[in-house]
Every structure is written in C-alpha cells, then in structure tokens.
Amino acid sequence: MEKQKKNYIDLEVWKQARILSKEIYLASSQFPKDERFGLTSQIRRAAVSIPSNIAEGCGRNYPKDSIQFFYIARGSIYEVETQLYLSYDLDFITELDLKAILMKLETTRKLLNGFINYYQTLIK
Structure with a gap:
C-alpha cells in the first residue's frame, strides 16, 4: 500500500497558525477606526500570510x-x-492580550521551526 502524503490541513503547525490569525483579527477589530488602512491592515495581512x-x-x-x-x-x-x-505601545491592546497572543505566536514559531528542520532532512 502506498504511503499517503499528509494533507496540510492535518498539520498542527497549520492549525496553530490559523488560531493565531483568528486571534489577531479579533484583537485588531478593537483598533481605532483610523488605523483600518494602517496597522490593522498590516497586522492582519502578516497574520494571514503565516498559514497561507x-x-x-x-x-x-x-x-x-x-x-x-x-x-x-x-x-x-x-x-x-x-x-x-x-x-501595545500605542495602547491598542492590553498587556494581558499581548501576552496571550504572544504565547500563541511562540507555539506557532516552535512548531514551524520543527517543521522546517524536518523538511531540511529531506534535502540532505
């Protein structure tokens, strides 16, 4: 039987990146309206870029x-x-929100680094 390639939607790193993106969208929805085309747009674009x-x-x-x-x-x-x-510096999010999102970000970073390391073994 042929070994089936794992679909990206089953990967924990992709799932965590989606959770992080959602958290960014929720937090940035509280940013001032005049930031809609500034920091709000920029942070959302960067967050969506991760799982994408x-x-x-x-x-x-x-x-x-x-x-x-x-x-x-x-x-x-x-x-x-x-x-x-x-x-946080601009008082758009609280310290509590900052720490909570940074924890999710760190989880995603660690998973992604492990994933990169795994793929590097495939090219040696």
Whole structure:
C-alpha cells in the first residue's frame, strides 16, 4: 500500500497558525477606526500570510521549494510579533492580550521551526 502524503490541513503547525490569525483579527477589530488602512491592515495581512505560506509550501513538489515558503511564514511571525508590540505601545491592546497572543505566536514559531528542520532532512 502506498504511503499517503499528509494533507496540510492535518498539520498542527497549520492549525496553530490559523488560531493565531483568528486571534489577531479579533484583537485588531478593537483598533481605532483610523488605523483600518494602517496597522490593522498590516497586522492582519502578516497574520494571514503565516498559514497561507505553510499551505503553499506543502503544495510544492520539492522540499527545497517548500522550505522557502516556510521561511516566508516564519518571517511573517516576526512581523506580527513586532506589530503586536507596536499595538501595545500605542495602547491598542492590553498587556494581558499581548501576552496571550504572544504565547500563541511562540507555539506557532516552535512548531514551524520543527517543521522546517524536518523538511531540511529531506534535502540532505
């Protein structure tokens, strides 16, 4: 029997990235209305980029190509982290919200780093 390739929607890293994106959307919905085209848009775009790039990477035929998209997802994690701190600095989110979302972000980052490490073993 042929081993079936795991679908990206079954991956814990993708599931956690979706949860993180949802949290970002919920938190940013409380941002001032005049930020709709500023920080609100930027942080949402970066958050959505994380699970999107994981999915796209999983759809590639070669591990080296996949890793490139996982690196983009990881870069978006750092982008979201920076924007969260800015949101806190501007009093758009509370310290409690910041810490809660950062915990989800860290979980996603660790899972993604492990996923990248796994894919790197496939190209050696």
